[in-house]
Amino acid sequence: MPAGDIAVGRFVSPQWQDRLGVPLCLLLAAPFLLLAAPLLLFALHPPLPVLLAVVTVAALGHATGLIFQDRPMQLTPDELGGHAFGLHGSGLLAMRGVGAALAxxxxERTSPATAIAVLAASSLTVTLLLAPGLRSGTAAAA
Incomplete structure (x- = not known):
């Protein structure tokens, strides 16, 4: 996860960060569920080295945190920035807990591999539905 944050934060221009936001979300799928589109491969029960590679690639999607935390800060008056950032972080943590409980x-009712694949598919669906709102005006127009 830190590798994705560092790569995107240090080496990707703000214009490209905006364009990469949704594709990175598709790697991660909906960030609040902590599942990624590549994790759909769990349904095929591949060998452990393949699963490790898949999880590594999916973790790069966590760089969306850097991309999307900036937008609320731009829309919030400076004097309320700390409150907005705290609310944003608290909401993410709370939804990660909900996602873990759901997973x-x-x-428990199926198997871990099935649960990962089902929640990854659900998360991917949510991300695709939200994608138009995740793009800023500049990236959507380009």
């Missing part, structure tokens, strides 16, 4: 519930 655990599905895994």
């Amino acid at each position: 655990g519930t599905v895994a």
